[in-house]
Amino acid sequence: MFMNKLSCTIVALVVCLTLTAKATTPVHANSDTYQKAEALLKNQIMAEAAWAMQQKPVTITAASSARSAGGLHDFFSEADYFWPDPKNPDGPYINRDGLTNPDNFVEHRKAMIRFSKIIGALASAYKITHDDKYVKQAVVHLRAWFINRETLMNPNLEYSQAVKGLFTGRNYGIIDTIHLMEVAQGVIVMEKSAALDPKTTEGIKSWFNAYTTWLNTSQKGLQEKNVKNNHTTCWTMQVASFAKLCGNKAMLDSCTNRFKQVLLPNQMGLDGSFPLELSRTKPYGYSIFNLDAMVTLCQILSSSSQNLWAYETADGKSIKKGIAYLYPYIADKSTWPLKADVMYWDNWPVAQPFLLFGAAAYQNTDWYAAWAKLDHDPKVEEVIRNLPIRHPLIWM
Template sequence: MKRQLGTMLLFVATINISFAQNTFKTQATAILKAQVLKEAVWAMQQKTVTVTTESSPRSTGGKHDFFSEGDYWWPNPANPNGPYVTRDGETNPDNFVAHRYAMIRFSEIIGALASAYKITGDEKYVKQAIVHLKAWFVDPSTLMNPNLAYAQAVKGLYAGRSWGIIDSIHLMEVAQGIIVMEKAKSFDKANLATIKKWFTDYILWLNTSKNGIAEKNAKNNHGTTWAMQVASFAKLVNDQPILDTLRLRYKNVFLPNQMAADGGFPLELARTKPYGYSIFNLDAMVMLCQILSTPKDNLWTYQTPDGKSIRKGLDYLYPYIADKSKWTLKPDVMFWENWPVAQPFLLFGANYFGEKNWFNTWKSLDLKPTNEEVIRNLPIRHPIIWF
């Protein structure tokens, strides 16, 4: 009798967990449908823009190399023509970021088209997406080389830095969009194979180059977002050894070393934009759970021996999202008024744990932010394709 009762309780618990994992998926899709279809109308009209469309004379790379300049670096008042100096948290508006904007635009286009295809099944969206995918990854005259060796350069100091790898988080929704669309009749196998080869090459560069290894080992949000984007690319190309390694990294590196006992992120809280960086890092942690979790290795429920978990991180930050006035630290030095928006951690956390308050907060916030800094730090803007 006891064995039967235990089996019944386990069965009920399993049902409840399964229900929680899909609690708000349908509601979120219904809320976002009109917005997605409107974005898709825009995306259907866009011409291709890649890294070859615009260039900077300050780049030491070639025509096909992504180039950007570090955000927080400025001319030195004491030596205006010399190497730049840093001002943490303060963005220099005169630095070259055209390639970053092109990649964000690319992400917006593919995210919108893949979302519309998932909702409607209309292959016109796939056909338009392929035009842009070929421009970035296939066409020899316009493609981007699979590296970020020249990202976030600093005048007079660095041709490129490891921190610049964070710029390619905006390829995540490109990769996920391909996953959504790849079985469509319009997606020919030859182009798909070439595109996947590009991502395979980029994964290799991220894991073997000097800058890639440095970013991988970064102790703050840079390490987390390195793993987040590698996870999304590895999922596209079905690189199971990489996915297995990233699950271990989440459990043995990120949770133990980045999260405090209360669920906060001390390295982010020590920055000049602690609120924005805490949000950014929690989004990345949650997306690792969303991308990497399997029935046999569920990161959503994983706890370190001392009790750290993604649930603890969500419980820590949520009160400050629901009521920003409760934030106990100084306001961020820039963009304080622009956060929060409809953060991915609210939606995916609510969907897994069945937290209605989190979901209601998500849908009450800005679902389509337009601030450039927010968009830059919000790689997941089309959640429908991630369910």
């Protein structure tokens, strides 16, 4: 269905780009922070890029599940915290919040994370070296996911985070595509290269334009937008990321207003915490995850005319207060005042982007030092699933 409407979508995209102004440019208050981060990460980036240069595309069409209600080109995943009911083994699954079911289908998510890792590594290497060979390799993967008829993914998540016996897909699954953000940002970085041809760029932007439209018009997209916790933060973060690629200033402005009028005032406590995340069975991990998303929104949306790093609500809530609240528990996890997370307690924190982006915005050397000492290449799948920004240099 997507391919049949491709020409119409491209026309819509051209109109969109014609009517909208240039996307906002992030504020980077401390370029010295970038230089230090590049020096620290360069060897890792070049090693990842060398690996990425050897990889062939693997899209969602390479794996399928009989439990999916969708087709070959439809992304499918199953809700992490749902398990068979011991009292009714063949019946609908039941929720066990915070406990991941290892038997659920997650192959499409793994393929998307791999794709994100490849594009993030290649874009980072290109930013450092300006060598077009990295862009040429990225184009192979980008075309496979977004343009080639045989292997592309349809631009919707109608069948993500399904629950056996209950739902063929849920709005909560939209969070899975946070791993397309570094793909979108990587394209922004590599678009400067002649190796990324206009036709491919147009096809990629057409896909993201169609997906952004789905996020803003479909039932599942609108449901996810109005969830009250980290899910709505991640919905806004994704829309902002994809709108930036497509040059959709109206959508970027909408995300900015949403951050100021909905996300920050409704989710942050007066002390800088996120009470909705603290009430979960994994309060430490979810607090980190939501703060990463909030800070990434500031990184995407801030400009010289609209600086979210400096924004403060009437009752004193700000992103700086959020970082200041959580930082002590990152620097010394033993001081965390609540119970340990029910799973993956020992695997957090890693090199959280909120520390680096916050350090650059506020010129805070303590936050940078904490980020520099943490793990920049985590291997635990659950950590990676909740860490969409793994190549921070392309965002700076």
